[in-house]
Amino acid sequence: MKKVTQEQIQFIDNYLKNSGVEYIDVRLEMLDHVASAVEIKMEEDQQNFYDTFKAYMWVHKKELIASGMQYRWSIDKKLLKLVFKNLFNLYVLGSFAMLIAFIYYSSIKDISWLYAIVMASPLVYLIIAAIQYRKFKYSFLQRFGLYGSITSSLSYQFIIHSIEGNPVNFYVVLIVLWLHLSVVFSANQSIKNYQKQVLIG
Amino acid sequence: MSNSKLYKGSLSTIILQLLSKEDKMYGYEMTQRVKELTKGELNITEGALYPALHKLEADNLLEVEMKKVDNRLRKYYKLTQKGATESVSKLEELERFMQTMNGLINPKPSLG
Numbered sequence: 264m265k266k267v268t269q270e271q272i273q274f275i276d277n278y279l280k281n282s283g284v285e286y287i288d289v290r291l292e293m294l295d296h297v298a299s300a301v302e303i304k305m306e307e308d309q310q311n312f313y314d315t316f317k318a319y320m321w322v323h324k325k326e327l328i329a330s331g332m333q334y335r336w337s338i339d340k341k342l343l344k345l346v347f348k349n350l351f352n353l354y355v356l357g358s359f360a361m362l363i364a365f366i367y368y369s370s371i372k373d374i375s376w377l378y379a380i381v382m383a384s385p386l387v388y389l390i391i392a393a394i395q396y397r398k399f400k401y402s403f404l405q406r407f408g409l410y411g412s413i414t415s416s417l418s419y420q421f422i423i424h425s426i427e428g429n430p431v432n433f434y435v436v437l438i439v440l441w442l443h444l445s446v447v448f449s450a451n452q453s454i455k456n457y458q459k460q461v462l463i464g
Numbered sequence: 465m466s467n468s469k470l471y472k473g474s475l476s477t478i479i480l481q482l483l484s485k486e487d488k489m490y491g492y493e494m495t496q497r498v499k500e501l502t503k504g505e506l507n508i509t510e511g512a513l514y515p516a517l518h519k520l521e522a523d524n525l526l527e528v529e530m531k532k533v534d535n536r537l538r539k540y541y542k543l544t545q546k547g548a549t550e551s552v553s554k555l556e557e558l559e560r561f562m563q564t565m566n567g568l569i570n571p572k573p574s575l576g
Contacts, residue, residue, distance in 0.1 A: 269535050292491060292539045296510060299492040326511040335515055341522035460530040461537060 284331040286402035407450040480551035
Protein backbone atom coordinates (compact mmCIF):
# COMPACT_ATOMS: atom_id res chain seq x y z
CA MET A 264 0.00 0.00 0.00
CA LYS A 265 1.40 3.41 -0.99
CA LYS A 266 1.60 5.96 1.83
CA VAL A 267 1.72 9.73 1.72
CA THR A 268 4.90 11.23 3.18
CA GLN A 269 5.22 13.87 5.88
CA GLU A 270 5.89 16.54 3.21
CA GLN A 271 2.79 15.49 1.30
CA ILE A 272 0.72 15.65 4.51
CA GLN A 273 2.02 19.18 4.99
CA PHE A 274 1.13 19.96 1.37
CA ILE A 275 -2.49 18.80 1.88
CA ASP A 276 -2.71 20.74 5.14
CA ASN A 277 -1.47 23.94 3.47
CA TYR A 278 -3.84 23.41 0.57
CA LEU A 279 -6.85 23.09 2.90
CA LYS A 280 -5.70 26.07 4.95
CA ASN A 281 -5.29 28.22 1.84
CA SER A 282 -8.71 27.10 0.65
CA GLY A 283 -10.28 28.67 3.74
CA VAL A 284 -10.41 25.78 6.23
CA GLU A 285 -8.59 27.76 8.88
CA TYR A 286 -9.46 25.88 12.08
CA ILE A 287 -6.97 23.19 13.01
CA ASP A 288 -9.54 20.87 14.65
CA VAL A 289 -11.71 20.91 11.51
CA ARG A 290 -8.72 20.50 9.19
CA LEU A 291 -7.30 17.55 11.10
CA GLU A 292 -10.16 15.21 10.22
CA MET A 293 -10.39 16.50 6.66
CA LEU A 294 -6.68 16.01 6.14
CA ASP A 295 -6.89 12.36 7.17
CA HIS A 296 -9.89 11.88 4.88
CA VAL A 297 -8.08 13.31 1.85
CA ALA A 298 -4.81 11.49 2.64
CA SER A 299 -6.63 8.14 3.04
CA ALA A 300 -8.49 8.62 -0.25
CA VAL A 301 -5.32 9.66 -2.08
CA GLU A 302 -3.38 6.65 -0.74
CA ILE A 303 -6.03 4.24 -2.03
CA LYS A 304 -6.22 5.94 -5.43
CA MET A 305 -2.42 6.02 -5.73
CA GLU A 306 -2.40 2.27 -5.18
CA GLU A 307 -5.32 1.56 -7.55
CA ASP A 308 -4.21 3.80 -10.42
CA GLN A 309 -0.44 3.50 -9.84
CA GLN A 310 -0.05 7.25 -10.14
CA ASN A 311 2.10 9.72 -8.24
CA PHE A 312 0.86 11.78 -5.30
CA TYR A 313 0.37 15.11 -7.08
CA ASP A 314 -1.65 13.72 -10.01
CA THR A 315 -3.83 11.68 -7.67
CA PHE A 316 -4.33 14.60 -5.31
CA LYS A 317 -5.23 16.92 -8.19
CA ALA A 318 -7.74 14.43 -9.59
CA TYR A 319 -9.28 13.87 -6.15
CA MET A 320 -9.65 17.56 -5.40
CA TRP A 321 -11.08 18.24 -8.85
CA VAL A 322 -14.06 16.05 -7.94
CA HIS A 323 -14.35 16.57 -4.18
CA LYS A 324 -13.00 20.05 -3.40
CA LYS A 325 -16.29 21.94 -3.47
CA GLU A 326 -18.11 19.62 -1.09
CA LEU A 327 -15.09 19.05 1.13
CA ILE A 328 -14.39 22.75 1.67
CA ALA A 329 -18.08 23.55 2.11
CA SER A 330 -18.35 20.80 4.71
CA GLY A 331 -15.35 22.21 6.59
CA MET A 332 -16.70 25.72 6.65
CA GLN A 333 -20.40 25.18 7.25
CA TYR A 334 -22.05 26.29 10.46
CA ARG A 335 -23.03 23.38 12.72
CA TRP A 336 -25.67 23.73 15.38
CA SER A 337 -24.55 20.35 16.78
CA ILE A 338 -21.18 21.86 17.75
CA ASP A 339 -22.88 24.79 19.51
CA LYS A 340 -25.21 22.38 21.27
CA LYS A 341 -22.25 20.43 22.63
CA LEU A 342 -20.36 23.57 23.73
CA LEU A 343 -23.41 25.23 25.30
CA LYS A 344 -24.16 22.05 27.26
CA LEU A 345 -20.60 22.25 28.60
CA VAL A 346 -21.01 25.93 29.56
CA PHE A 347 -24.23 25.20 31.49
CA LYS A 348 -22.70 22.15 33.16
CA ASN A 349 -19.67 24.20 34.21
CA LEU A 350 -21.86 26.86 35.84
CA PHE A 351 -21.88 24.45 38.79
CA ASN A 352 -18.22 23.50 38.57
CA LEU A 353 -16.38 24.01 41.86
CA TYR A 354 -13.76 26.36 40.35
CA VAL A 355 -16.43 28.48 38.65
CA LEU A 356 -18.62 28.60 41.74
CA GLY A 357 -15.54 29.29 43.91
CA SER A 358 -14.42 32.20 41.72
CA PHE A 359 -17.95 33.53 41.64
CA ALA A 360 -18.30 33.26 45.43
CA MET A 361 -14.98 35.09 45.90
CA LEU A 362 -16.19 37.88 43.66
CA ILE A 363 -19.48 38.18 45.54
CA ALA A 364 -17.60 38.21 48.86
CA PHE A 365 -15.35 40.96 47.53
CA ILE A 366 -18.34 43.03 46.43
CA TYR A 367 -20.13 42.42 49.76
CA TYR A 368 -17.19 43.40 51.93
CA SER A 369 -15.88 46.24 49.77
CA SER A 370 -17.10 49.76 50.20
CA ILE A 371 -17.62 50.21 46.45
CA LYS A 372 -21.28 50.84 45.84
CA ASP A 373 -21.05 51.89 42.22
CA ILE A 374 -21.48 48.79 40.04
CA SER A 375 -20.26 50.32 36.78
CA TRP A 376 -16.78 48.86 37.43
CA LEU A 377 -18.40 45.40 37.63
CA TYR A 378 -20.20 46.08 34.42
CA ALA A 379 -16.90 47.07 32.81
CA ILE A 380 -15.46 43.67 33.83
CA VAL A 381 -18.43 41.87 32.29
CA MET A 382 -18.11 43.82 29.08
CA ALA A 383 -14.36 43.35 28.83
CA SER A 384 -14.08 39.72 29.93
CA PRO A 385 -14.86 38.06 26.55
CA LEU A 386 -12.28 40.32 24.95
CA VAL A 387 -9.75 39.52 27.65
CA TYR A 388 -10.02 35.77 27.34
CA LEU A 389 -10.08 35.94 23.56
CA ILE A 390 -6.90 37.99 23.58
CA ILE A 391 -5.23 35.64 26.10
CA ALA A 392 -6.22 32.59 24.04
CA ALA A 393 -5.18 34.31 20.81
CA ILE A 394 -1.73 34.99 22.23
CA GLN A 395 -1.31 31.64 24.00
CA TYR A 396 -2.53 29.58 21.03
CA ARG A 397 -1.45 31.96 18.25
CA LYS A 398 -0.16 29.12 16.09
CA PHE A 399 -3.39 27.14 16.36
CA LYS A 400 -6.88 28.23 15.56
CA TYR A 401 -9.61 26.19 17.18
CA SER A 402 -13.18 26.45 15.91
CA PHE A 403 -14.61 25.99 19.42
CA LEU A 404 -12.64 28.97 20.79
CA GLN A 405 -14.30 31.22 18.26
CA ARG A 406 -17.72 29.92 19.37
CA PHE A 407 -16.93 30.52 23.06
CA GLY A 408 -15.84 34.07 22.21
CA LEU A 409 -19.12 34.56 20.39
CA TYR A 410 -21.18 33.39 23.40
CA GLY A 411 -19.36 35.87 25.64
CA SER A 412 -19.90 38.68 23.17
CA ILE A 413 -23.61 37.86 22.78
CA THR A 414 -24.27 37.85 26.54
CA SER A 415 -22.31 41.10 26.93
CA SER A 416 -24.14 42.70 24.07
CA LEU A 417 -27.59 41.60 25.29
CA SER A 418 -26.93 42.79 28.83
CA TYR A 419 -25.65 46.08 27.39
CA GLN A 420 -28.78 46.53 25.27
CA PHE A 421 -31.12 45.80 28.14
CA ILE A 422 -29.54 47.33 31.21
CA ILE A 423 -26.86 49.90 30.37
CA HIS A 424 -29.32 52.79 30.22
CA SER A 425 -30.56 52.26 33.72
CA ILE A 426 -27.50 50.75 35.36
CA GLU A 427 -27.30 53.29 38.16
CA GLY A 428 -29.61 52.98 41.09
CA ASN A 429 -31.54 49.90 40.04
CA PRO A 430 -30.70 46.90 42.24
CA VAL A 431 -32.12 44.41 39.72
CA ASN A 432 -29.40 45.39 37.25
CA PHE A 433 -26.79 44.50 39.78
CA TYR A 434 -28.05 40.90 39.89
CA VAL A 435 -28.30 40.73 36.10
CA VAL A 436 -24.66 41.83 35.85
CA LEU A 437 -23.69 39.19 38.42
CA ILE A 438 -25.46 36.44 36.46
CA VAL A 439 -23.74 37.52 33.23
CA LEU A 440 -20.41 37.47 35.02
CA TRP A 441 -21.15 33.97 36.38
CA LEU A 442 -21.95 32.87 32.82
CA HIS A 443 -18.70 34.41 31.57
CA LEU A 444 -16.68 32.62 34.24
CA SER A 445 -18.19 29.37 33.00
CA VAL A 446 -17.46 30.27 29.34
CA VAL A 447 -13.81 31.00 30.20
CA PHE A 448 -13.51 27.77 32.19
CA SER A 449 -15.18 25.74 29.40
CA ALA A 450 -12.90 27.28 26.73
CA ASN A 451 -9.82 26.43 28.77
CA GLN A 452 -11.12 22.92 29.50
CA SER A 453 -11.87 22.32 25.80
CA ILE A 454 -8.39 23.39 24.73
CA LYS A 455 -6.78 21.15 27.36
CA ASN A 456 -8.99 18.16 26.45
CA TYR A 457 -8.31 18.61 22.77
CA GLN A 458 -4.56 18.89 23.26
CA LYS A 459 -4.62 15.88 25.58
CA GLN A 460 -6.45 13.83 22.92
CA VAL A 461 -3.96 14.93 20.27
CA LEU A 462 -0.97 14.18 22.52
CA ILE A 463 -2.30 10.74 23.46
CA GLY A 464 -2.89 10.10 19.76
CA MET B 465 -24.75 11.23 -0.08
CA SER B 466 -24.98 11.74 -3.78
CA ASN B 467 -27.12 9.03 -5.26
CA SER B 468 -30.40 9.19 -3.44
CA LYS B 469 -32.32 11.44 -1.12
CA LEU B 470 -34.10 8.33 0.13
CA TYR B 471 -31.00 7.26 2.04
CA LYS B 472 -30.45 10.64 3.64
CA GLY B 473 -32.89 10.13 6.51
CA SER B 474 -31.21 6.83 7.37
CA LEU B 475 -27.65 8.12 7.57
CA SER B 476 -27.52 8.15 11.40
CA THR B 477 -28.89 4.60 11.48
CA ILE B 478 -26.29 3.50 8.93
CA ILE B 479 -23.45 5.02 11.00
CA LEU B 480 -24.72 3.49 14.25
CA GLN B 481 -25.08 0.10 12.56
CA LEU B 482 -21.55 0.23 11.14
CA LEU B 483 -20.14 1.07 14.57
CA SER B 484 -22.18 -1.60 16.32
CA LYS B 485 -20.26 -4.17 14.30
CA GLU B 486 -16.81 -2.64 14.79
CA ASP B 487 -15.01 -1.39 17.86
CA LYS B 488 -14.13 1.94 16.22
CA MET B 489 -14.03 3.45 12.73
CA TYR B 490 -12.81 6.66 11.08
CA GLY B 491 -14.71 8.76 8.55
CA TYR B 492 -13.11 7.60 5.31
CA GLU B 493 -13.29 3.97 6.44
CA MET B 494 -17.06 4.34 6.90
CA THR B 495 -17.55 5.70 3.37
CA GLN B 496 -15.56 2.78 1.96
CA ARG B 497 -17.37 0.17 4.06
CA VAL B 498 -20.76 1.45 2.93
CA LYS B 499 -19.61 1.47 -0.69
CA GLU B 500 -18.37 -2.10 -0.32
CA LEU B 501 -21.48 -3.40 1.48
CA THR B 502 -23.83 -1.82 -1.06
CA LYS B 503 -21.61 -2.81 -4.02
CA GLY B 504 -21.15 0.84 -4.95
CA GLU B 505 -24.88 1.65 -4.87
CA LEU B 506 -24.59 4.03 -1.94
CA ASN B 507 -21.90 6.67 -1.89
CA ILE B 508 -21.70 8.73 1.30
CA THR B 509 -20.11 12.10 0.64
CA GLU B 510 -17.96 14.09 3.07
CA GLY B 511 -20.60 16.82 3.17
CA ALA B 512 -23.17 14.39 4.53
CA LEU B 513 -20.99 12.16 6.68
CA TYR B 514 -19.11 14.60 8.90
CA PRO B 515 -22.06 16.77 9.98
CA ALA B 516 -23.92 13.53 10.84
CA LEU B 517 -20.96 12.21 12.83
CA HIS B 518 -20.58 15.51 14.71
CA LYS B 519 -24.28 15.56 15.51
CA LEU B 520 -24.17 12.02 16.90
CA GLU B 521 -21.12 13.00 18.94
CA ALA B 522 -22.89 16.10 20.31
CA ASP B 523 -25.85 13.89 21.26
CA ASN B 524 -23.46 11.64 23.24
CA LEU B 525 -24.17 8.68 20.98
CA LEU B 526 -20.56 8.56 19.80
CA GLU B 527 -17.25 9.21 21.47
CA VAL B 528 -13.99 10.18 19.84
CA GLU B 529 -10.49 8.77 20.09
CA MET B 530 -7.44 10.28 18.39
CA LYS B 531 -4.66 8.05 17.17
CA LYS B 532 -1.49 8.72 15.26
CA VAL B 533 -1.53 6.64 12.09
CA ASP B 534 1.02 6.94 9.25
CA ASN B 535 2.45 10.33 10.24
CA ARG B 536 -0.94 11.99 10.75
CA LEU B 537 -3.66 12.09 13.38
CA ARG B 538 -6.81 10.08 12.86
CA LYS B 539 -10.12 10.65 14.59
CA TYR B 540 -11.86 7.39 15.43
CA TYR B 541 -15.51 7.18 16.42
CA LYS B 542 -16.99 4.57 18.69
CA LEU B 543 -20.41 3.95 20.20
CA THR B 544 -21.13 5.11 23.72
CA GLN B 545 -23.46 3.08 25.96
CA LYS B 546 -26.28 5.40 24.93
CA GLY B 547 -25.27 4.98 21.28
CA ALA B 548 -25.36 1.18 21.53
CA THR B 549 -28.92 1.30 22.89
CA GLU B 550 -29.91 3.85 20.25
CA SER B 551 -28.48 1.70 17.44
CA VAL B 552 -30.83 -1.17 18.44
CA SER B 553 -33.91 1.05 18.59
CA LYS B 554 -33.00 2.84 15.33
CA LEU B 555 -32.64 -0.53 13.59
CA GLU B 556 -36.04 -1.68 14.87
CA GLU B 557 -37.52 1.61 13.69
CA LEU B 558 -35.99 1.14 10.25
CA GLU B 559 -37.22 -2.44 10.00
CA ARG B 560 -40.77 -1.33 10.84
CA PHE B 561 -40.50 1.40 8.21
CA MET B 562 -39.32 -1.11 5.61
CA GLN B 563 -42.18 -3.50 6.47
CA THR B 564 -44.69 -0.66 6.15
CA MET B 565 -43.25 0.44 2.82
CA ASN B 566 -43.22 -3.15 1.61
CA GLY B 567 -46.87 -3.50 2.61
CA LEU B 568 -47.70 -0.36 0.65
CA ILE B 569 -45.75 -1.29 -2.44
CA ASN B 570 -46.63 -4.99 -2.51
CA PRO B 571 -50.07 -5.30 -0.92
CA LYS B 572 -51.17 -8.87 -0.20
CA PRO B 573 -54.31 -9.79 -2.14
CA SER B 574 -57.31 -9.68 0.19
CA LEU B 575 -59.24 -12.91 0.78
CA GLY B 576 -62.59 -11.22 0.49
